[in-house]
Every structure is written in C-alpha cells, then in structure tokens.
Amino acid sequence: MSETTINLESYPPMFQQQTNQTTQKHEPDDHNRIQETDPIPLIDLQSLNPDNLAQACKDWALFRLVNHGVPSTLLNQLQHLVTKIFDLSFESKQALFETSPVSYFWGTSALTPSGSAYSRGPENMNWVEGFNVPLCKLSQLEQDEEDPMLCSLRLLMEEYRKHMARIARALFEAMEMGLKLDPEQSKSKLSEPTGLARIYRYPICHSREEAEAWGIHKHTDSSVLSIVAQFEVGGLEVFKDDKWILARPILDTLIVNLGDMMQAISNDEYKSAIHRVKVSKYKERNSICYFVFPEENYVIQSSNYKPFTYRDFQAQVQKDVKNLGSKVGLERFRFYGPVMD
Ligand SMILES: O=C(O)CCC(=O)C(=O)O
Numbered sequence: 001m002s003e004t005t006i007n008l009e010s011y012p013p014m015f016q017q018q019t020n021q022t023t024q025k026h027e028p029d030d031h032n033r034i035q036e037t038d039p040i041p042l043i044d045l046q047s048l049n050p051d052n053l054a055q056a057c058k059d060w061a062l063f064r065l066v067n068h069g070v071p072s073t074l075l076n077q078l079q080h081l082v083t084k085i086f087d088l089s090f091e092s093k094q095a096l097f098e099t100s101p102v103s104y105f106w107g108t109s110a111l112t113p114s115g116s117a118y119s120r121g122p123e124n125m126n127w128v129e130g131f132n133v134p135l136c137k138l139s140q141l142e143q144d145e146e147d148p149m150l151c152s153l154r155l156l157m158e159e160y161r162k163h164m165a166r167i168a169r170a171l172f173e174a175m176e177m178g179l180k181l182d183p184e185q186s187k188s189k190l191s192e193p194t195g196l197a198r199i200y201r202y203p204i205c206h207s208r209e210e211a212e213a214w215g216i217h218k219h220t221d222s223s224v225l226s227i228v229a230q231f232e233v234g235g236l237e238v239f240k241d242d243k244w245i246l247a248r249p250i251l252d253t254l255i256v257n258l259g260d261m262m263q264a265i266s267n268d269e270y271k272s273a274i275h276r277v278k279v280s281k282y283k284e285r286n287s288i289c290y291f292v293f294p295e296e297n298y299v300i301q302s303s304n305y306k307p308f309t310y311r312d313f314q315a316q317v318q319k320d321v322k323n324l325g326s327k328v329g330l331e332r333f334r335f336y337g338p339v340m341d
C-alpha cells in the first residue's frame with residue numbers, strides 16, 4: 001500500500017510529537033465500510049412528516065436530513081476552504097483570528113483552554129482542533145479584501161448561517177407541534193441569533209489504540225438542536241440500544257441531533273443524543289457543527305426540572321468542567337437531582 005505525507009507543521013505541537021510523518025493511503029471511505037448499511041432514520045425536510053420526525057426524535061435523538069436545501073456548491077466551497085485553513089501552519093492558525101470573535105482551539109472542547117485536558121492525563125485530550133464561530137458576529141471578521149481566506153470564510157459562513165437557521169426553525173416548529181408545546185414562546189425556546197458554528201479538523205492519530213482514539217469523547221450537546229455537516233471521512237457515532245452506531249457521511253445529507261435544552265423543553269419526552277467522534281489512522285476528518293440555543297434569559301419550565309435559563313446551565317457546565325473535568329449537564333437541574341454547590 002502506498003504512503004502519503006502528513007503536513008505535520010499544521011498539527012498542534014502536542015499532536016505532532018505523537019504522529020509519524022507518513023501514513024498509509026486508504027480508500028477515501030474505507031473507514032465507513034465498517035458498517036455497510038446505515039440504520040439512521042431519514043427525515044425529508046421538503047415533505048416533513050411530523051409523525052416520522054417525532055418517532056426519530058424519540059427513538060434516536062438523531063436523524064439524517066435529506067432535501068435540506070443547502071446548495072451542494074456551498075458545501076463543496078466550505079469543504080475546500082476549511083481544508084485549506086487547517087493546512088496552514090499551527091502558528092498561522094493561532095494568529096489568524098487573533099483580533100476577531102472567532103477563536104482557535106485544540107485538544108479540548110472550545111469551552112476550556114487548549115491543551116488543558118492534557119494535565120488530567122493524555123487520554124483526556126480530544127484529538128481535534130477547531131474554530132469557534134459565533135455566527136451573529138461574523139460581520140466583525142476581517143473585512144480586508146486582501147485576505148481572501150478570511151473574506152471567503154465570512155461570505156460562505158454568512159450564507160451557511162441562513163440555511164442553518166432556516167432548517168433549525170422548520171424542524172423545531174414541527175417538533176413543537178408533535179410535542180403539543182405552546183408555540184407562543186417559540187422564538188425564545190430556539191433563538192437563531194444564538195447560532196454558533198464549530199469548524200473541526202480531526203488530525204490523523206497514530207498514537208492511540210483503536211478503542212481510545214477519540215476526537216471528541218462521549219457527550220451530549222448543550223444546544224436545542226445541532227446540525228452536523230461531515231465531509232467524506234466518517235467518525236461520528238451515536239449511542240443507541242447499548243451500541244455505538246456510525247452515522248456515515250453520505251453526500252448531500254446532514255446529521256441533526258437533539259441537545260440538552262430540547263430534552264428539558266420537552267420535559268424528557270425527547271432525550272439529548274449521546275454521541276462521540278472517532279479518529280482515523282489514515283485520514284484527516286473535517287466537519288462543521290451548528291448549534292442553536294434558547295434565548296439566554298428565557299426560563300425553561302417543566303415538571304422534571306427546576307426552572308432555569310440557558311445562562312444558568314452554561315455557567316454550571318463551565319463550573320463542572322473546571323472543577324470535575326467534565327460536564328454533569330441536565331442532572332444538575334433535575335428535581336431531586338444532585339445538590340448544586
Ligand atoms: O464532528 C462531528 O461530527 C460532531 C462534533 C460534535 O459532536 C460536537 O461538536 O459536539
């Protein structure tokens with residue numbers, strides 16, 4: 001089998017040390033053939049069937065969206081640009097958005113300082129690097145026409161943001177109907193201006209056993225909904241009936257998963273999806289994840305949880321991540337749950 005050279009200079013130094021210069025070339029979708037058929041439920045946005053949607057939310061908390069209306073040219077352009085940005089040297093990536101609302105991170109989720117997980121043992125590190133993009137602040141990004149990369153990123157992400165907001169709104173309203181929720185405060189429960197994108201690269205990983213090669217460890221998202229665009233290389237797995245199921249990257253489809261806020265809003269009728277991301281020995285992986293939240297000060301009321309706002313939730317998550325190394329999540333707010341300190 002032939003070999004390919006990795007652009008090690010583009011890897012965060014902690015990853016460089018643990019990665020060989022070359023790797024074996026594999027067929028692009030080899031990793032995805034682990035599972036020939038994909039049991040992930042399909043939801044068609046163009047002819048949205050509320051019963052199918054409700055079933056997928058209940059059974060899986062995750063589904064594959066088809067006919068979503070995001071032009072494939074936009075997805076292709078984004079894929080191309082994202083690959084190019086991550087291929088820059090580590091130092092250039094750190095410097096790229098220094099004075100903008102976009103931030104670069106590696107080794108952890110975007111919430112904690114890069115590399116901090118390493119101090120709790122190298123196995124705690126997420127084998128990932130990314131950019132955190134608060135979408136409503138995109139216009140503050142470098143307007144300088146002389147930097148074509150930033151200019152393209154701004155333009156493409158502006159476009160992408162509109163599609164994500166449209167899709168999230170359509171899905172959420174259908175979910176609300178299925179759950180018979182009062183549509184009165186729909187815009188507060190899912191607030192498009194809170195939309196956030198994380199653009200990821202999962203570098204090639206040589207130093208870990210297959211069973212420990214996590215780009216992102218098992219988690220639930222804090223969002224109402226999350227929408228994932230994955231390009232060519234798979235790795236996203238969802239936990240269902242005591243098994244991990246690979247959500248294959250199928251062309252022109254998006255993966256949608258429910259987050260903790262959806263679980264709280266639906267009073268546990270729907271659960272947030274437990275998922276993780278595996279990394280490959282052979283191929284770098286890119287994805288773009290869109291998260292949308294309730295309005296920060298909107299009080300979520302339900303019989304299973306103490307009233308809380310997303311702001312309260314976020315503050316508690318940050319506290320837990322700092323003190324315990326991981327998120328406790330919704331259980332902090334459940335009636336009769338662990339006492340909050
Ligand atoms: O990269 C992916 O496919 C998913 C990322 C993810 O789970 C997250 O950002 O919360």
Ligand SMILES: [Fe+2]
Pocket residue numbers: 219220221226275
């Ligand atoms: Fe996630």
